[in-house]
Amino acid sequence: MRNGFAGRRERFEAAYRELYEPICGYALRRVRDPEDAAEAVAETFATLWRRFDRCPQDAYLRPWLFGVARRVIANQRRSQRRRSALGERLAAGVDPTALDAAHPDESSSELARAFASLSDSDRELLSLLAWEGLTRDEVAIALGTSRAVVRLRLHRARKRLRDALPAKNFQLIGGQEHEWT
Amino acid sequence: MSGRSSIESVKRLSPLADGEAANVFGAAGRESLLAGVTELPFGRGAGQRPVVRRRRSLVLVLAAVAAAATAAGAWAVLRGSPAQETTSVQCLIDGNDTVIPSVSGDPAHDCAVGWKRDHGVEPPPLAAYDNGLGGVTVLPRGQKPPAGFTPLPSGSQDVGLIQLQDSLDDYVGGLKSSCLDRDAAMKLTRAKLARFGFAGWTVSTRDGAGTCFESDVVDPGARTVTLIPSTGPIEPATAHRLAAALRPLTLGCESLGTAVTKVRSAAAELGLSEPARTYELDAVTDDSLRCASIYETVGGTIFLTVRGPSR
Numbered sequence: 173m174r175n176g177f178a179g180r181r182e183r184f185e186a187a188y189r190e191l192y193e194p195i196c197g198y199a200l201r202r203v204r205d206p207e208d209a210a211e212a213v214a215e216t217f218a219t220l221w222r223r224f225d226r227c228p229q230d231a232y233l234r235p236w237l238f239g240v241a242r243r244v245i246a247n248q249r250r251s252q253r254r255r256s257a258l259g260e261r262l263a264a265g266v267d268p269t270a271l272d273a274a275h276p277d278e279s280s281s282e283l284a285r286a287f288a289s290l291s292d293s294d295r296e297l298l299s300l301l302a303w304e305g306l307t308r309d310e311v312a313i314a315l316g317t318s319r320a321v322v323r324l325r326l327h328r329a330r331k332r333l334r335d336a337l338p339a340k341n342f343q344l345i346g347g348q349e350h351e352w353t
Numbered sequence: 354m355s356g357r358s359s360i361e362s363v364k365r366l367s368p369l370a371d372g373e374a375a376n377v378f379g380a381a382g383r384e385s386l387l388a389g390v391t392e393l394p395f396g397r398g399a400g401q402r403p404v405v406r407r408r409r410s411l412v413l414v415l416a417a418v419a420a421a422a423t424a425a426g427a428w429a430v431l432r433g434s435p436a437q438e439t440t441s442v443q444c445l446i447d448g449n450d451t452v453i454p455s456v457s458g459d460p461a462h463d464c465a466v467g468w469k470r471d472h473g474v475e476p477p478p479l480a481a482y483d484n485g486l487g488g489v490t491v492l493p494r495g496q497k498p499p500a501g502f503t504p505l506p507s508g509s510q511d512v513g514l515i516q517l518q519d520s521l522d523d524y525v526g527g528l529k530s531s532c533l534d535r536d537a538a539m540k541l542t543r544a545k546l547a548r549f550g551f552a553g554w555t556v557s558t559r560d561g562a563g564t565c566f567e568s569d570v571v572d573p574g575a576r577t578v579t580l581i582p583s584t585g586p587i588e589p590a591t592a593h594r595l596a597a598a599l600r601p602l603t604l605g606c607e608s609l610g611t612a613v614t615k616v617r618s619a620a621a622e623l624g625l626s627e628p629a630r631t632y633e634l635d636a637v638t639d640d641s642l643r644c645a646s647i648y649e650t651v652g653g654t655i656f657l658t659v660r661g662p663s664r
Contacts, residue, residue: 180395181391184391185387185391188387188390192375192383192387193371193372193374193375194371196371196374196375196377196378197369197370197371197372197373197374197375199374200368200369200374200377201367201368201369201374204368206377206378209374209377210378210382213378213386214386214389214390217386217387217390218390218393220390221390221391221393221395222393222394222395224395225395226629239653246448246449246450257389258386258389258390261382261385261386261389262378262382262383262385262386263378263382264382264385265378265379265381265382265385266377266378266379266382267376267377267378267379268377270373270376270377271369271377281366283362283363283365283366284366287363287366291486292450293443293450293452294486298359298360298363299363299367301360301363302360302361302362302363302364302366302367303363303364303367309652312652312653313652313653314653315452315653316451316652316653316654317441317451317452317453317454317652317653318441318454318522318650318651318652318653318656319522319650319651319652320440320441320454320518320519320521320522320568320571320650320652321440321441321452321453321454321652322652323568323569323570324439324440324441324570324571324572325441325452325488327570327572328487328488330359330360332486333359333363334359
């Protein structure tokens, strides 16, 4: 095993390569402006680098890093920050056509309208599970809260989503709601 | 016929996939960022303060539970409100949106504690509201609440419900203390419902992978606790080691102060530290209790709650 700076850089690079795409996805799904998203991705990984010896490892690292990205984006929204050199590095190669091509047009669906009608916190919770693929326990780590809080809030968010949809769309099966297509 | 869960359905609304997002920045952007980041200084004193923070406080808080008469009055006001059925609080302070587990039953107090712990300063005066969505939101007192918000008095969350939730999720003596099968988990859950005075509730189970049952949802609206077999959550070994160390402490009968001292000592022996945020401790004075209770739950970190009499 390599020690010291080289070993640290090697481990960081492995984590970076594993988590770069998910963090880019998280940032761009929430911050539509690619330059702002680049800033968020850059600051998230800068934080990971600085704290790499003290941050959670193994299975905890991924949800923890989503929590970092969440905080970075929240801070971005609160303040008019200047661009960092790191963010500019990432933004330099932005291909707007790649972003335009990626957006599916679901905005007019009943599900999209129901989802849009939910509160910010409900949407965040559901999207952490659905879009980021986090488990409920991982969401608790990302949000820095308890598992019980996540479970109850998820239970209610799903119910509110169900209630916001026309009744024909969902049926209850074994205590869980299912959409019938 | 085939169905899909709501989570599966929401997946379809994702604006773009991870790979598509990475493509927006290009392969050159990925490598350039990696090179730039690894040129940064690292470790303590590397310049910027950490961005991430946890939700619950690190500082011991001797939170006085609202006086019984006040709590009873608040309860009467809230009866019928879904906000009383929560064990969490949304703290919306100065643009910070955090959700914390309820501790004292007083949402504004809990948010104030969390704010001081995270920011090192007192928050502005705070006020709690039923947010009309079945939850409790705390805002600065001077801020105009959004439409649909209803002011709540202090002591407006059910401390019994908070204790029930903590007790079920507890690694020391709850469902997470060992691998319980369906029958054992249901029996323990019924015992805890009885202990905290929740008569007429039902305990049900959901299907799922795994064999160790844990609490899924405590739903006061439906008066139901749902249990679910564990599907392999991430379990820090230290959480179990700490629970094993704390278990003997629950056999005695200690005051709050003594219990807190012993809990901290047990945590320190395992190398856990409040300043390092490897655990967080809340101490709640409750003179209705004869002996201190110790609960350990896990999420963003290891959460320890000690409730007990002042002497």
